[in-house]
Amino acid sequence: MWFTGLSGSGKSSLAVGLERAFFELGARVFVLDGDNLRHGLNGDLGFSDEDRQENIRRVIEVAALFSEAGFIVVTAFISPFQVDRAGARGAIGDGFHEIFIHADLEVCEKRDPKGLYVKARSGEIPDFTGISSPYEAPLEPDMTVNSGEEDFDTCLAALVNYATQVFDVAR
Amino acid sequence: MWFTGLSGSGKSSLAVGLERAFFELGARVFVLDGDNLRHGLNGDLGFSDEDRQENIRRVIEVAALFSEAGFIVVTAFISPFQVDRAGARGAIGDGFHEIFIHADLEVCEKRDPKGLYVKARSGEIPDFTGISSPYEAPLEPDMTVNSGEEDFDTCLAALVNYATQVFDVAR
Numbered sequence: 001m002w003f004t005g006l007s008g009s010g011k012s013s014l015a016v017g018l019e020r021a022f023f024e025l026g027a028r029v030f031v032l033d034g035d036n037l038r039h040g041l042n043g044d045l046g047f048s049d050e051d052r053q054e055n056i057r058r059v060i061e062v063a064a065l066f067s068e069a070g071f072i073v074v075t076a077f078i079s080p081f082q083v084d085r086a087g088a089r090g091a092i093g094d095g096f097h098e099i100f101i102h103a104d105l106e107v108c109e110k111r112d113p114k115g116l117y118v119k120a121r122s123g124e125i126p127d128f129t130g131i132s133s134p135y136e137a138p139l140e141p142d143m144t145v146n147s148g149e150e151d152f153d154t155c156l157a158a159l160v161n162y163a164t165q166v167f168d169v170a171r
Numbered sequence: 172m173w174f175t176g177l178s179g180s181g182k183s184s185l186a187v188g189l190e191r192a193f194f195e196l197g198a199r200v201f202v203l204d205g206d207n208l209r210h211g212l213n214g215d216l217g218f219s220d221e222d223r224q225e226n227i228r229r230v231i232e233v234a235a236l237f238s239e240a241g242f243i244v245v246t247a248f249i250s251p252f253q254v255d256r257a258g259a260r261g262a263i264g265d266g267f268h269e270i271f272i273h274a275d276l277e278v279c280e281k282r283d284p285k286g287l288y289v290k291a292r293s294g295e296i297p298d299f300t301g302i303s304s305p306y307e308a309p310l311e312p313d314m315t316v317n318s319g320e321e322d323f324d325t326c327l328a329a330l331v332n333y334a335t336q337v338f339d340v341a342r
Contacts, residue, residue, distance in 0.1 A: 041232035061212035
């Protein structure tokens with residue numbers, strides 16, 4: 001399940017929520033996000049086009065390993081570019097689900113849980129998605145979660161419902 | 172569990188055997204080896220010193236992710252150089268176990284399960300460990316399995332015994 005959305009849209013929180021909900025159902029979810037990849041495996045990569053593509057290639061390969069180990073994998077990265085997400089879909093194939101975690105920029109910037117938007121506005125962080133770098137919203141996502149308008153529990157319930165169906169998890 | 176040994180010493184077979192034995196005990200083992208890494212995540216890497224180190228860095232990072240997911244990780248690579256294994260021990264810390272899968276070159280070359288020694292002797296494969304590139308045997312491995320002298324089941328039983336103790340797995 002390839003989550004995409006702005007910083008602050010709730011990708012990681014919802015991914016971890018899904019992991020917990022599925023754990024209770026006896027299904028295993030592993031979350032790949034900035035916390036466990038950007039500072040580890042992909043810590044040598046920057047934000048050039050080449051590095052961005054290598055970042056995604058490695059995410060796909062690690063996801064394949066966890067899939068081999070029996071996990072449903074949720075990736076929670078901004079992944080702002082349509083071409084990258086299309087590439088991931090092509091590499092992963094039928095099991096790929098593009099999930100748009102949709103919250104307007106105004107909402108995300110108001111939340112600003114990590115203080116990143118403030119830094120982006122001041123220029124301290126260059127090329128920040130939504131501020132100084134584009135976000136290309138999915139054109140035909142497999143699912144959209146309106147995390148800007150609906151509360152966390154409603155969004156999570158919709159994700160659990162979707163995932164139990166597509167991955168055939170018994171509830 | 173960082174397996175090291177010559178090509179043909181039985182690393183992958185024993186790793187998979189351990190995975191199966193532990194599965195039956197309700198403990199999860201994930202094997203990282205050439206089959207699932209060299210052609211995937213590390214498929215962009217060659218055998219230069221720099222690439223060799225990057226290969227090992229990624230193995231360590233992926234092992235950390237699987238460890239986070241509750242797995243005992245077995246890596247099954249020749250890993251011929253002491254300095255690389257020492258680096259892995261340093262990065263992983265207390266949970267690191269260097270396992271020497273020990274079979275003499277003569278035995279491994281006679282087995283030659285993948286026909287690689289023939290190709291190495293003919294020069295078709297350059298820098299092949301044991302033939303045209305050195306293998307630095309562990310000086311103080313945490314465990315040695317004499318896979319050249321003892322049969323598969325004996326070696327596997329010793330590994331299961333060791334691993335159940337160090338990882339506190341109930342039998």
